[in-house]
Amino acid sequence: MPPQFPTGILIDMRIAGIGAGSWGTALASLLRSKGHDVVLWDIDPEPVRSIEETGNNSRYLPGIDLSPGLRATTDLAEAVAGAELIILAVPSQVMREVAEEIRPLLPTAAPDVVLCSVTKGIEVETLMLMHEVLEDVLPPEVHPRLTYLSGPSFAVEVAAGLPTAVTIAGKDLTQARRVQVAVHTPYFRPYLTEDVVGVEIGGGVKNVVAIAAGLADGMGFDANAHAALITRGLSEMARLGMARGANPLTFGGLSGVGDLVLTCSSTKSRNYRVGQALGQRRSLQSIQEELGQVAEGVVNAKAVHLLATSLGVEMPLCNAVYRLLYEGLSPQDAITELAARDLKHELPGRDIPE
Numbered sequence: 103m104p105p106q107f108p109t110g111i112l113i114d115m116r117i118a119g120i121g122a123g124s125w126g127t128a129l130a131s132l133l134r135s136k137g138h139d140v141v142l143w144d145i146d147p148e149p150v151r152s153i154e155e156t157g158n159n160s161r162y163l164p165g166i167d168l169s170p171g172l173r174a175t176t177d178l179a180e181a182v183a184g185a186e187l188i189i190l191a192v193p194s195q196v197m198r199e200v201a202e203e204i205r206p207l208l209p210t211a212a213p214d215v216v217l218c219s220v221t222k223g224i225e226v227e228t229l230m231l232m233h234e235v236l237e238d239v240l241p242p243e244v245h246p247r248l249t250y251l252s253g254p255s256f257a258v259e260v261a262a263g264l265p266t267a268v269t270i271a272g273k274d275l276t277q278a279r280r281v282q283v284a285v286h287t288p289y290f291r292p293y294l295t296e297d298v299v300g301v302e303i304g305g306g307v308k309n310v311v312a313i314a315a316g317l318a319d320g321m322g323f324d325a326n327a328h329a330a331l332i333t334r335g336l337s338e339m340a341r342l343g344m345a346r347g348a349n350p351l352t353f354g355g356l357s358g359v360g361d362l363v364l365t366c367s368s369t370k371s372r373n374y375r376v377g378q379a380l381g382q383r384r385s386l387q388s389i390q391e392e393l394g395q396v397a398e399g400v401v402n403a404k405a406v407h408l409l410a411t412s413l414g415v416e417m418p419l420c421n422a423v424y425r426l427l428y429e430g431l432s433p434q435d436a437i438t439e440l441a442a443r444d445l446k447h448e449l450p451g452r453d454i455p456e
């Protein structure tokens with residue numbers, strides 16, 4: 103018997119996808135496959151033209167046929183008008199400017215429009231998480247309808263219909279539930295949580311740890327180092343999250359260890375590839391030129407470093423990535439420094455004998 107799906111709640115919604123990059127396009131295609139009326143917007147006419155004319159996004163998801171009937175536009179007002187769900191899938195550092203453009207258009211959306219940020223990162227100028235940026239820009243009546251989707255989800259796999267599980271966070275679970283029902287498919291399983299901060303800290307930190315994992319790989323290290331990096335990276339993520347009031351259990355979930363394992367273990371991750379190339383002594387500039395897409399970990403290494411410093415949270419791994427990217431620390435010196443640190447108890451805040 104085929105899987106049964108909840109029906110009746112916001113099925114066949116009018117949906118605006120903001121950002122026709124890899125993730126925005128993959129989610130838009132998934133949503134369209136359920137029969138929703140989806141309009142993708144992008145500032146860049148190239149992916150819009152490609153989707154409209156060929157049914158593919160040749161720049162961001164080459165070779166993948168998108169769901170028939172998916173529409174795309176460079177006119178933000180057209181995308182937002184009548185929308186019942188707005189998916190925000192732009193890089194973290196432009197979330198504020200995009201939200202500012204959406205704000206005056208919100209009265210044209212459905213009165214109970216729910217917004218879902220699928221962006222992972224911290225605004226480097228302000229050290230705000232995406233929910234803080236959105237609450238800063240958008241009117242208070244919208245705040246209970248802000249939700250956040252995160253977890254281990256490579257866009258290319260979602261676009262290809264491969265099984266994926268994610269977490270949707272919302273301060274108001276009834277709103278997050280609306281998004282859960284809207285995105286649920288036989289191969290895309292969303293869970294719910296109220297822990298917005300925990301989910302967002304996980305998404306911000308994991309890309310930085312992925313650079314470290316790629317670096318270790320690029321330097322020729324093997325499985326032992328890989329496992330140690332993921333585990334200690336998780337520890338740093340949890341420390342920062344708890345300092346911001348997150349539920350520690352969140353970091354054992356999909357948006358924590360789940361996303362960390364994914365991002366640290368595959369060359370599908372741009373951040374992992376950045377680290378790998380750095381480990382092979384290539385310059386950051388040449389790596390970024392070659393990628394031509396957002397590697398959130400690069401700017402988020404700075405944001406995480408600054409946030410951890412401001413909160414007095416020790417994050418040696420993320421700090422080493424920051425110094426590697428911004429202060430010219432060599433990969434070999436980063437490893438030497440990490441290994442030479444004072445010996446510690448494995449659990450935070452515990453002393454060891456003299």
Ligand SMILES: NC(=O)c1ccc[n+]([C@@H]2O[C@H](COP(=O)([O-])OP(=O)(O)OC[C@H]3O[C@@H](n4cnc5c(N)ncnc54)[C@H](O)[C@@H]3O)[C@@H](O)[C@H]2O)c1
Nearest residue numbers: 121122123124125126145146192196221222256257395396
């Ligand atoms: N790619 C993935 O597999 C994946 C999965 C989960 C989450 N994410 C997260 O989703 C977010 C978007 O990632 P992505 O991979 O889709 O990025 P991307 O680089 O593939 O696409 C970003 C898109 O945003 C557009 N954009 C719109 N307004 C912009 C503006 N003002 N300035 C610059 N670009 C603008 C760009 O033109 C581009 O099409 C990131 O935070 C990322 O961490 C990505």
